[in-house]
Structure formats: structure tokens, C-alpha cells
Amino acid sequence: MIIRMSTLLARTLRDAPADAVTDSHRLLVRAAHVRRVASGVWSWLPLGKSVLDNVTRIVREEMAAIGDQEVLLPALAPVAAYEASGRADDYGDLLFRLADRRGARFVLGPTHEELFADLARDQLVSGRQLPLGLFQVQTKYRDEARPRSGVLRSREFLMKDAYTFDADEAGLRASYAAHREAYIRVFARLGLAARPVAALSGPMGGSESEEFLAPAAAGEDRYAECGSCGLAANTETVVGEDAGLAEKEAVGERPCPRCGAAALRIGRAIEVGHIFRLGTKYSDLIGLEVAGADGRPVRVQMGCYGIGISRAVAALAEQTCDSAGLCWPDAVAPAAVHLVAAGGGERARAAEELAGRLDRAGVRVLLDDRPGLGTGARLADAELIGVPRIAVVGRRAAEGVAELRDRRTGVSADAAFDALPGLVGAADANTRQSEVG
Amino acid sequence: MIIRMSTLLARTLRDAPADAVTDSHRLLVRAAHVRRVASGVWSWLPLGKSVLDNVTRIVREEMAAIGDQEVLLPALAPVAAYEASGRADDYGDLLFRLADRRGARFVLGPTHEELFADLARDQLVSGRQLPLGLFQVQTKYRDEARPRSGVLRSREFLMKDAYTFDADEAGLRASYAAHREAYIRVFARLGLAARPVAALSGPMGGSESEEFLAPAAAGEDRYAECGSCGLAANTETVVGEDAGLAEKEAVGERPCPRCGAAALRIGRAIEVGHIFRLGTKYSDLIGLEVAGADGRPVRVQMGCYGIGISRAVAALAEQTCDSAGLCWPDAVAPAAVHLVAAGGGERARAAEELAGRLDRAGVRVLLDDRPGLGTGARLADAELIGVPRIAVVGRRAAEGVAELRDRRTGVSADAAFDALPGLVGAADANTRQSEVG
Numbered sequence: 084m085i086i087r088m089s090t091l092l093a094r095t096l097r098d099a100p101a102d103a104v105t106d107s108h109r110l111l112v113r114a115a116h117v118r119r120v121a122s123g124v125w126s127w128l129p130l131g132k133s134v135l136d137n138v139t140r141i142v143r144e145e146m147a148a149i150g151d152q153e154v155l156l157p158a159l160a161p162v163a164a165y166e167a168s169g170r171a172d173d174y175g176d177l178l179f180r181l182a183d184r185r186g187a188r189f190v191l192g193p194t195h196e197e198l199f200a201d202l203a204r205d206q207l208v209s210g211r212q213l214p215l216g217l218f219q220v221q222t223k224y225r226d227e228a229r230p231r232s233g234v235l236r237s238r239e240f241l242m243k244d245a246y247t248f249d250a251d252e253a254g255l256r257a258s259y260a261a262h263r264e265a266y267i268r269v270f271a272r273l274g275l276a277a278r279p280v281a282a283l284s285g286p287m288g289g290s291e292s293e294e295f296l297a298p299a300a301a302g303e304d305r306y307a308e309c310g311s312c313g314l315a316a317n318t319e320t321v322v323g324e325d326a327g328l329a330e331k332e333a334v335g336e337r338p339c340p341r342c343g344a345a346a347l348r349i350g351r352a353i354e355v356g357h358i359f360r361l362g363t364k365y366s367d368l369i370g371l372e373v374a375g376a377d378g379r380p381v382r383v384q385m386g387c388y389g390i391g392i393s394r395a396v397a398a399l400a401e402q403t404c405d406s407a408g409l410c411w412p413d414a415v416a417p418a419a420v421h422l423v424a425a426g427g428g429e430r431a432r433a434a435e436e437l438a439g440r441l442d443r444a445g446v447r448v449l450l451d452d453r454p455g456l457g458t459g460a461r462l463a464d465a466e467l468i469g470v471p472r473i474a475v476v477g478r479r480a481a482e483g484v485a486e487l488r489d490r491r492t493g494v495s496a497d498a499a500f501d502a503l504p505g506l507v508g509a510a511d512a513n514t515r516q517s518e519v520g
Numbered sequence: 521m522i523i524r525m526s527t528l529l530a531r532t533l534r535d536a537p538a539d540a541v542t543d544s545h546r547l548l549v550r551a552a553h554v555r556r557v558a559s560g561v562w563s564w565l566p567l568g569k570s571v572l573d574n575v576t577r578i579v580r581e582e583m584a585a586i587g588d589q590e591v592l593l594p595a596l597a598p599v600a601a602y603e604a605s606g607r608a609d610d611y612g613d614l615l616f617r618l619a620d621r622r623g624a625r626f627v628l629g630p631t632h633e634e635l636f637a638d639l640a641r642d643q644l645v646s647g648r649q650l651p652l653g654l655f656q657v658q659t660k661y662r663d664e665a666r667p668r669s670g671v672l673r674s675r676e677f678l679m680k681d682a683y684t685f686d687a688d689e690a691g692l693r694a695s696y697a698a699h700r701e702a703y704i705r706v707f708a709r710l711g712l713a714a715r716p717v718a719a720l721s722g723p724m725g726g727s728e729s730e731e732f733l734a735p736a737a738a739g740e741d742r743y744a745e746c747g748s749c750g751l752a753a754n755t756e757t758v759v760g761e762d763a764g765l766a767e768k769e770a771v772g773e774r775p776c777p778r779c780g781a782a783a784l785r786i787g788r789a790i791e792v793g794h795i796f797r798l799g800t801k802y803s804d805l806i807g808l809e810v811a812g813a814d815g816r817p818v819r820v821q822m823g824c825y826g827i828g829i830s831r832a833v834a835a836l837a838e839q840t841c842d843s844a845g846l847c848w849p850d851a852v853a854p855a856a857v858h859l860v861a862a863g864g865g866e867r868a869r870a871a872e873e874l875a876g877r878l879d880r881a882g883v884r885v886l887l888d889d890r891p892g893l894g895t896g897a898r899l900a901d902a903e904l905i906g907v908p909r910i911a912v913v914g915r916r917a918a919e920g921v922a923e924l925r926d927r928r929t930g931v932s933a934d935a936a937f938d939a940l941p942g943l944v945g946a947a948d949a950n951t952r953q954s955e956v957g
Contacts, residue, residue: 208531
């Protein structure tokens with residue numbers, strides 16, 4: 084595939100939005116990955132949509148690999164279900180609410196525990212169908228009081244939410260563990276550093292939950308980790324939400340609440356996933372039961388598991404960017420190589436020829452074929468957009484040699500056109516192919 | 521891939537919903553493809569989601585093949601844009617409206633002409649970037665007065681909407697023609713009989729439009745075709761919306777309005793696509809211009825092009841079903857073969873072994889491994905679900921021979937296990953592989 088900058092909807096910007104305070108907000112806008120429509124409401128442009136799709140594909144593959152079945156529930160959800168569960172009150176103003184032409188009231192679903200429990204009650208016939216795991220990749224809504232940081236905390240966002248159903252607590256523990264492991268694989272494949280830490284369950288309810296936190300200065304969550312006993316937890320669980328724990332508290336200034344050692348470190352992070360053992364909270368509400376092994380009804384144990392897909396894109400941008408721009412890992416990058424001709428004429432023709440060669444080898448190429456643009460501007464855009472490799476067709480074009488530069492390290496070396504499909508394609512193919520099933 | 525009925529979320533129903541009057545509504549519910557959440561609001565269960573995904577993939581491939589770039593705009597759209605275009609009034613009660621916690625007013629977008637025109641104005645720098653084609657696959661909303669017929673006319677639905685931008689009318693005509701041809705390819709690949717007919721443009725505006733109509737008794741549109749001159753048009757364009765043209769008017773009872781021949785036939789159909797030459801309606805509203813060849817600004821000519829993806833699933837169901845159930849074409853079917861053991865014990869083990877063999881050959885298998893169910897019930901479910909081929913492992917199981925039955929024709933023949941991956945896989949692979957690029 085050759086993506087041509089001459090026609091690509093990707094007008095890069097020199098300046099970031101005045102209200103942007105995080106790197107991902109600044110860079111995703113400047114690199115034409117996203118565009119603001121309203122406060123907390125964003126469009127995904129072709130480059131950003133490509134990254135979003137790549138993240139989605141990896142999440143979907145790992146969910147399927149643990150046997151979860153994909154469904155799609157509506158965003159329009161009857162408000163009655165959320166009133167019955169108490170979440171209408173718990174969420175309060177965070178819920179977008181609307182009424183249809185007949186006055187029937189709906190919310191735009193923030194998550195779907197109630198509707199999934201109802202679906203399971205309708206569909207489950209026997210306990211032999213358990214364990215059951217369902218997931219969807221769906222647009223979700225939260226009317227944030229202060230939407231900010233671009234797609235890091237938006238009001239319309241893409242989420243993967245999964246729900247499990249088990250006949251007993253041991254089953255729930257196994258389902259929870261399977262999803263926890265799948266999440267670790269997802270973030271590893273994405274190239275996103277994210278770790279599970281103990282968390283409060285909040286309005287979702289349930290007995291236990293863990294957040295997957297991606298360390299980043301732009302994060303709105305804080306976590307504590309103890310260098311001695313290994314405790315890792317959202318600071319809310321350690322010291323309470325209002326304790327005003329200093330963000331940059333030095334190691335050891337406060338003793339670890341578990342082991343007492345003076346080795347507690349505080350960090351900021353982005354919540355990219357959250358997994359919950361819900362137990363029977365939602366099953367109790369609607370009487371979700373199946374026939375157990377002895378034929379008697381048993382109350383179904385539920386778990387729920389979310390990944391913020393659009394937020395993961397922002398978290399990846401935060402963790403990998405540098406002063407020159409975005410720096411996508413191979414697994415999610417919109418292309419494997421960004422091809423730049425340093426000059427027109429013969430060099431531009433050589434770049435075209437090389438692009439064709441790479442394309443025929445199955446390599447995804449972003450080709451800067453914009454007319455009348457200087458090499459400096461092209462290279463600046465290439466660094467801003469953050470494709471993992473930049474190939475410059477310059478003074479050795481006539482020899483059939485390009486300069487291949489690693490976007491992240493800046494290390495470059497000359498490479499023959501003949502060798503480039505192999506060099507670029509190998510790294511690209513490894514990350515693109517499904518690593519499961 | 522082996523999909524196991526024992527764990528699949530697919531509780532088939534003997535009875536259709538009392539309010540279901542169309543085949544697709546009855547069968548998609550009975551075959552556990554969709555489930556009602558509220559009036560006109562539906563969930564897609566795993567089998568239905570698979571069909572929906574297959575339709576989406578084909579649409580996406582054909583849009584990419586003509587160079588359209590994929591983006592994703594928000595469903596939450598500021599109402600101001602729709603007020604400026606007049607569509608807020610034109611759509612009236614069809615628009616879902618809501619306000620956020622600060623009172624800012626939004627609609628849930630029914631289509632996105634205004635936001636795409638705004639996006640193009642922001643991104644286009646030069647006329648050399650034209651022609652430009654953009655598309656998205658997105659959940660859309662219409663507060664229908666009478667949502668009915670299941671996913672055929674729902675209030676939350678999946679749509680592909682594309683928008684083109686050209687520097688002049690000749691360019692628009694070319695973009696329109698390219699999309700028209702792409703739509704013909706899409707419907708051919710889906711196995712959906714659908715033809716372009718002249719249509720009224722309605723609130724979308726513009727100078728010319730054609731609908732793609734899929735003939736079906738359950739359709740809410742009527743079209744006229746002349747056996748003499750070839751006229752094909754929505755009856756609205758021929759006789760006006762309120763003329764009460766009889767649905768089953770016999771050929772020749774009314775003269776063709778174009779050629780006068782007594783050869784006009786009236787039919788019912790489902791609108792699965794609609795393409796519009798919008799001209800400058802939306803460009804004029806916001807002053808969408810680019811620098812032309814002579815450097816002077818030219819007003820951009822727009823086209824828009826929709827395919828109702830969830831509706832296409834229902835239309836396919838309508839056109840292909842029979843009295844026993846759904847009957848999916850290969851290109852969209854949730855599996856290539858439905859494997860049924862006629863009995864337990866050795867036959868069930870043979871079916872398992874055959875499923876593994878088919879899976880290793882890359883064939884998508886739906887395996888009925890539900891315990892304690894009679895062969896009659898299994899076969900009835902297989903016919904209801906509508907996978908294109910049913911393989912029955914029965915009395916010749918010990919010889920390694922199954923009965924392979926064509927779901928549509930009912931024709932069956934014995935086939936050796938060895939031969940089945942080839943027999944089933946060839947047809948499946950042909951339709952699954954991308955036919956473009």
C-alpha cells in the first residue's frame with residue numbers, strides 16, 4: 084500500500100492549539116491525526132484512524148484468543164436499566180441523557196453492564212454454556228466536566244468492553260485471570276508500557292478491581308509502588324482520594340502502607356484499562372441465574388473488563404514521542420516507512436520507483452510526493468508524523484541507494500533499494516501478522 | 521476457525537416476535553442474529569455481528585479501491601451546523617437532540633455533510649489535492665416515527681457514508697460515476713440484487729441522485745421500470761409521492777412517462793444505497809473554496825454516497841431466505857459450512873475430527889456440538905441459521921464420508937472427509953479474499 088502525501092488528508096500544523104497542555108494533544112493535532120469538532124469531541128483523520136484501527140485489531144485478536152465472542156450493543160440505552168442499577172445516580176452528570184419523539188428516555192451508554200446482564204439472562208439456557216465471555220468495540224459517551232488533553236479524555240471515545248459470566252467464584256477468578264493476562268499481552272503487543280495496579284471499583288461496583296496504568300507525566304491518575312514489597316496501587320487505595328499526596332514525592336518520604344519500608348515511590352499515569360470482579364451485583368438486580376451441576380439455580384458471577392482504545396492511542400503518543408514529534412511503534416504505525424525524496428527530478432522518480440518496489444513486497448509506504456516542498460519541510464513532517472523509519476532518497480539515488488533512518492534512535496545507514504523491502508518488511512511483517520490462533 | 525454451538529451465544533427461537541411482519545425481522549431474531557433492546561434499537565449477537573462485519577469489510581475494500589480515505593467523525597455533532605444548513609428543520613423530529621451539562625446543544629448525526637464540508641475547508645490547501653474522497657463506517661441515528669421491520673428500519677444503525685470534493689462539475693461527475701460503479705461492485709460481491717434508479721434528493725439537497733434499490737416484498741420504496749425504454753426510477757419521481765400508485769399494478773396498466781409504451785412495471789424494494797451530486801449546496805454555506813488552476817478561488821463541488829450496512833444485512837436476508845430460514849451468500853455468511861453429527865458417540869467424534877481438518881485448511885466451520893439434542897433439531901437450526909453448506913456426519917461416518925448439502929438448493933451428495941476441505945474451502949476462499957488491490 085502506498086499512501087501519497089500529495090492527496091492524503093493530513094495538513095500538518097506548525098503550531099499546537101493554544102489550550103493544549105499535553106504532548107499527545109499537541110502532537111496528534113499538529114500531525115493531523117485528529118481534529119477537534121467540539122469540546123471533548125474529535126474527528127479521526129486518515130493517519131489517526133489507521134493507528135486507531137491497528138490498536139483495535141490487536142485488542143480484538145487477543146479477546147478472540149481467550150474465547151470471547153464479539154457482539155455489538157447499541158449506544159442508545161434505556162435509562163430505566165441504569166436507574167435500576169443505581170448507576171444513573173452514581174454517574175449523575177457524566178451521563179448524556181436524551182428523550183425520543185415519544186418521550187422515552189435514553190442514555191448514551193458509558194459502559195454496558197446492565198444490558199449485558201440482560202442479554203445473558205435472555206440467552207443462557209444451561210450452566211454448561213459457562214464460562215461465557217462477550218466483548219464489543221464500541222463508541223462510548225461520558226459528559227466529562229472538564230474534557231481535556233485531546234483524545235486522552237474525550238466525551239465520545241472508542242472502548243473495548245468485555246463481560247464474563249461464570250457459575251461460581253472460582254470460575255470468575257479464572258475468567259478474571261484470563262482477561263488480566265490478555266491485557267498484559269495487548270499492551271505488550273502495542274508497545275505500551277502499562278501495568279496492573281490495585282484500584283478502587285468506583286460506581287461499577289464489585290469486590291475487586293485493577294487498573295492498567297501507563298506511566299506518563301500527562302496522566303491524571305497517580306500510583307504508588309513500593310521498591311521493597313512490590314505493592315503497586317492507585318494512590319486512591321493507599322491514602323484516600325483527598326489526601327493530596329504530592330505528585331513528585333521522593334522515594335521513601337512516606338512509608339509503604341503494606342510493609343512499612345521507606346521505599347514508596349509515587350508516579351503519574353494514564354488509566355488505559357480497568358478490570359473488575361463484579362460478583363453478583365448485576366445478576367442480583369435482574370435474577371440472572373443458570374441451572375448448576377445439581378440442577379438447582381445458581382446466581383451468575385460477572386466480571387467486566389475495559390480498554391480505552393482511543394485513550395491508548397494518546398497514551399502511546401505520550402510514552403513514545405520526542406521533541407520532534409510522534410514516534411509510533413511498528414505495531415500501530417500508519418506505515419512501516421516514510422519515503423522522502425531530497426529534491427525533485429531524478430530523485431523524485433527514484434523515490435517513486437522505490438515506493439513501488441516496497442509496495443510490491445507488501446510494505447506499507449507513506450510517500451511524500453507533494454510538489455514544491457523543500458527537503459527540510461518534508462523531513463520535519465516525517466519526524467512529526469512518526470512512522471518508525473524514514474528513507475531519504477538523496478545524493479546516492481542514481482546508485483540506487485537511500486538513507487534509512489530509525490525515527491526513534493535517529494541512527495541512520497545507507498541501504499540499497501534492493502535491500503530495503505527486506506530490511507523494512509521483516510520488522511513490519513513481524514508486528515502486523517496476527518500473533519494468535 | 522471453529523465456532524462451537526455449545527458455547528456460542530445463539531439461542532435460536534421457535535417463534536418469531538409477535539410484531540414481526542417481515543421475513544428478515546422474523547428470521548434474524550429467530551436465528552439469534554439480532555436482539556431487540558428498545559423500539560428500533562437492536563443488539564447484534566455473534567452470528568449477526570459476523571455477517572455485519574463481512575458486509576462492512578467488502579464495502580470498505582471497494583471504497584479504498586477507488587481511493588477514498590477512511591476517517592471517523594463523531595456521532596455527537598453540534599446542532600449549529602445543522603441549523604446553518606437548514607437540515608435541523610428539514611429533518612425535524614427525525615433528529616435525536618440532546619444537551620450537555622453546560623447546555624451546549626448537539627444532535628446525533630443522521631449524516632455528516634456539514635461536518636465533512638467543514639473538515640475539507642480546514643484541510644484543503646490547494647486545488648491540486650482534488651479530487652478528494654473521504655468515507656467513514658459509523659453508527660448513525662434517526663428517530664423514526666415508526667421504527668419497524670427489525671434492523672431494516674432502526675433508529676441506531678450502521679452506515680458507510682462517503683463524501684467527494686471536486687474543483688468543477690466535470691470532476692464531480694467523474695467522482696459520482698466512480699462511486700456508482702463501486703456500489704455496483706459492492707452489491708455484486710455481497711450477492712445482493714440492487715440496481716440504481718433515479719430518485720428525489722430529499723433534504724440532502726443537490727441536483728441529482730440515484731437510489732440503489734434491492735427488490736423485496738418487504739421494501740418500503742416502490743420503483744417503476746419500463747420494459748420498453750429502460751426507465752428505472754423511484755415512483756416518487758414518476759408520479760409524485762402521494763399518487764397512491766398501486767403496489768401490484770400490472771405491467772402496462774399505466775403508460776411509461778418517458779416513452780409512453782404500455783410496459784411500466786411497479787415493484788417494491790429496499791433502499792440500500794443513495795448517491796447524490798450535491799453541487800455547491802454545502803460549500804456555499806461555509807465558503808468552501810480552493811485555488812484553481814489559474815490561482816483564483818473556485819467553489820468546491822461535493823457529492824455524497826451512503827450505504828446502509830445494517831440495512832443491507834436485512835435486505836440480503838429478505839432476498840435470500842426461504843421457508844426454512846436464512847440462506848446467506850458465501851461472501852457474508854458467518855461460516856462456510858455448518859457441521860452436524862446425526863447422532864452421538866462415534867459420529868460426534870468423527871464430526872469433531874472433520875471440524876479440525878476443515879479448520880486446518882482455513883475453512884470457517886460452525887460445529888453443532890451441543891449435548892443432548894436430536895438430529896432433527898440440529899438440522900432445523902442449521903437451516904434457520906443459513907450457513908451456505910450443511911455437512912451431516914451420519915451413517916457413513918465410519919467410512920469417512922459425510923453428506924454435503926447446499927443450503928439454498930437443497931441438493932446433497934456424499935463427500936469423503938478428505939475431499940471436504942477442498943470442496944468447501946474453494947468456494948469460501950474465493951469470496952473471502954479481497955478482490956481488489
